[in-house]
Amino acid sequence: GCGAAPMKLRDSPSACPALWRSLPCPPAELRLDLVLSSGQTFRWWESSPGAWTGVLGRRVWTLRQDRDRLWYTVYGEEEADGCPAEAAKADGAETDRILRDYFQLDIGLPALYRAWGEADPLFRKVAGDFPGEVPLWGRGVQPRLSLIALSLHPAAGVRVLRQDPVECLLSFICTSNNHISRIAAMIERLCRAFGRHLCCLDARPFHAFPSLSSLTGADAEARLRALGFGYRAKFVSGTARAIAEGLGAEGLCQLRTAPYSEARRVLCTLPGVGAKVADCVCLMSLDKTEAVPVDTHVWRIARQRYGAVLRSKSLTPRAHQEIGDFFRGLWGPHAGWAQAVLFCADLRKGQEPARSQDRARRGQGQDSCGDGPP
Numbered sequence: 490g491c492g493a494a495p496m497k498l499r500d501s502p503s504a505c506p507a508l509w510r511s512l513p514c515p516p517a518e519l520r521l522d523l524v525l526s527s528g529q530t531f532r533w534w535e536s537s538p539g540a541w542t543g544v545l546g547r548r549v550w551t552l553r554q555d556r557d558r559l560w561y562t563v564y565g566e567e568e569a570d571g572c573p574a575e576a577a578k579a580d581g582a583e584t585d586r587i588l589r590d591y592f593q594l595d596i597g598l599p600a601l602y603r604a605w606g607e608a609d610p611l612f613r614k615v616a617g618d619f620p621g622e623v624p625l626w627g628r629g630v631q632p633r634l635s636l637i638a639l640s641l642h643p644a645a646g647v648r649v650l651r652q653d654p655v656e657c658l659l660s661f662i663c664t665s666n667n668h669i670s671r672i673a674a675m676i677e678r679l680c681r682a683f684g685r686h687l688c689c690l691d692a693r694p695f696h697a698f699p700s701l702s703s704l705t706g707a708d709a710e711a712r713l714r715a716l717g718f719g720y721r722a723k724f725v726s727g728t729a730r731a732i733a734e735g736l737g738a739e740g741l742c743q744l745r746t747a748p749y750s751e752a753r754r755v756l757c758t759l760p761g762v763g764a765k766v767a768d769c770v771c772l773m774s775l776d777k778t779e780a781v782p783v784d785t786h787v788w789r790i791a792r793q794r795y796g797a798v799l800r801s802k803s804l805t806p807r808a809h810q811e812i813g814d815f816f817r818g819l820w821g822p823h824a825g826w827a828q829a830v831l832f833c834a835d836l837r838k839g840q841e842p843a844r845s846q847d848r849a850r851r852g853q854g855q856d857s858c859g860d861g862p863p
Contacts, residue, residue, distance in 0.1 A: 491689035491692050491693075491694055495689035495690065495691060495692045495693075496564060496688060496689065496690050496691075497690065497691060498536055498537070498540075498542060498551065498690045498691050499551055499562050500536060500537040500540040500551065500553075501540065501553060501560075502560055502562075505562075508562045509560050509561065509562045510560070510561060510562075510581050510584065510585065511558040511559060511560045511561070512558065512559045512561075512585055512588060512589065512594070513557060513558060513559075514554070514557065514558060514559035514592075514594060515556075515557040516554065516556075516557075516645065516646050517598060517599050517645040517646060518594065518597070518598050518599075518645075518646060518648070519554070519559065519592055519594070519598075519646050519648060520554075520645070520646030520647060521539075521541050521552055521553070521554055521559075522535075522539075522541075523646060523647050523833055523837075524592075524646070524647060524648060524650065524833075525541050525543070526669075527647075527669075527829075527832065527833045527836050527837075528664075528669045528672075528832075528836070529649065529650050529652075529773055529829070530543075530650055530652060530660075531660055531669070531672050531673040531676045531677075532544050532545075532673075532676065532680075532698075536551060536690075539553050539554070540552070540553045541553065542690065544680075544687065544695055544696070544697060544698070545587065545588075545591060546587060546653075547685070547687065547697045548563050548564070548584075548687070549563070549564045549687050549688055549690065549695045550562065550563050550564070551564075552588075559588070559592075561584070561588060563584055564687075564688050564690065565688075590651055591650055591651055591652070592648060592650065592651075593648060593649065593650070593651050596648070596823075596826075598645060598646065598647075598648055599645065601823055601826060601827075602616065602645060602830075604821065605820050605821075605827045605830075608819055608820060608821065609819055609820065609827075611794055611795065612820070612827060612830075612831065615830075615831055615834050616830060616831075616834065647829060647830045647833045648826065648829075649772060649773060649778070649825065649826050649829050650773055651773070651774065651776070652773050652774040653698070653774065654738070654741045654742055654744070654745075654770065654774040654775060655698070655701060655732070655738050655741060656698040656774075657769070657770050657773050657774035658728065658732075658741070658756070658759075658762070658766075658770045658774070659679075659698075659699075659704070659725055659728065659729065660672070660676055661766045661769045661770055662721060662724045662725055662728060662761045662762065662766060663675050663676060663679075663718070663721050663725065664766070664769075665721065665761070665766070675716070675717065675718060678716045678717070679699060679713070679716065679718075679725075680696040680697065680698055680699065681694065681696050682699075682712060682716055683699035683703045683704055683709075683712075684696035684697045684698055684699045684700075684703070685697045701729050701732055701733045701738055702733060704725065704726055704729035704730075705726070705729050705730045705733050709725075709726040709729070710722045710723050710726040710727075713725055713726060721761065723760065723761075724760045724761025724762075725761070727759075727760035727761065728759045728760050728761060728762065731758075731759050731760060732759070736755070744756075744775050745775050745776045749771060749777040749779055749780060752767075752771050752775050752777060753767045753768065753771055753777075753780070756770055756771070764783070764806055764809040765782050765783060765784050765809070768780040768781060768782040768783065768809070768813070768825075769782045771825075772825040772829075777825065778822060778823045778824070778825055778826055779813075779817050779822050779823070779824050779825060780813070780824075780825045781812065781813040781816045781817065781824050781825050781828050782825070782828070783804070783808070783809045783812045783813060784804070785804055786835075787812065787828070788804050788808060788812060790831075791812045791815055791816070795815070795819075797811075797812065797815045799811050799812065799815075816828060
């Protein structure tokens with residue numbers, strides 16, 4: 490619940506500038522509006538136009554971009570109303586590091602886009618057709634919203650997040666036969682029921698993602714069913730238990746240094762984890778940039794648009810491997826990142842301009858991470 494004096498959302502640095510920090514980050518490297526709403530993560534919400542509020546680690550953040558900077562503010566747990574001095578004293582170097590790590594800002598996008606476009610004319614075309622408008626602040630003293638077409642590369646700024654492996658794994662188990670807005674609502678219920686309360690903003694409560702131990706209780710599966718998880722309830726609680734009793738969160742994290750094939754093999758032994766979920770988790774939390782999540786939609790694209798000659802006639806584990814190998818051969822060591830751009834482009838087709846009220850409908854026909862209807 491929320492205490493008597495909930496904190497206020499801060500939607501731009503003009504209110505309380507002392508509570509905001511910024512990192513250099515041009516839109517060619519990151520587009521928050523594309524990355525945070527396209528089914529990689531389910532914990533961010535566009536709290537006002539151009540401002541994204543969500544939970545990262547065990548903190549609540551609001552992010553926004555202007556021309557070449559990424560601005561952010563972090564909310565303290567026990568903040569009073571107004572502009573508290575204490576909240577600003579969170580270690581800035583540490584929060585900078587968390588964001589740089591989450592968005593993997595050390596990986597430069599423009600060079601990758603160029604390489605993918607040179608290797609693949611279809612990539613060049615899809616990325617070129619991509620809706621290219623990004624809201625940026627004008628030059629005036631007061632921020633004002635102006636739409637400036639990105640001349641550099643319309644689809645620039647779609648990158649892969651580096652997420653917490655436990656959160657990523659349990660979230661993607663919820664994605665089977667599901668669409669983005671529904672997954673986000675399920676994960677919100679999961680966090681409210683099992684996660685630690687962090688703070689309230691404008692009377693909206695925010696919770697940390699549940700710990701493994703909170704999901705291993707004897708009643709966890711029944712509680713998840715009561716929250717509307719259906720058949721996924723036993724997979725979420727079963728995988729939480731399997732990790733808690735086996736690898737541990739630490740061991741799951743250590744798969745970041747294991748070869749891709751090994752990480753994938755370990756993940757596929759867990760309840761409710763098939764090749765596609767394993768590849769999503771490898772790509773988005775375990776540093777396997779070459780992992781290409783494959784579903785019926787990607788399988789069809791490989792055959793129809795790319796003329797890939799596949800021995801498998803249906804989406805078998807061998808087909809997953811064949812299609813992944815095909816795209817790795819085409820796009821190279823960051824093949825999973827290239828796939829993320831094309832998936833985002835597909836998701837956006839016919840949905841521009843994406844206004845806030847469209848968010849609930851966004852992605853209705855597609856699962857996250859590449860699942861279109863078969």
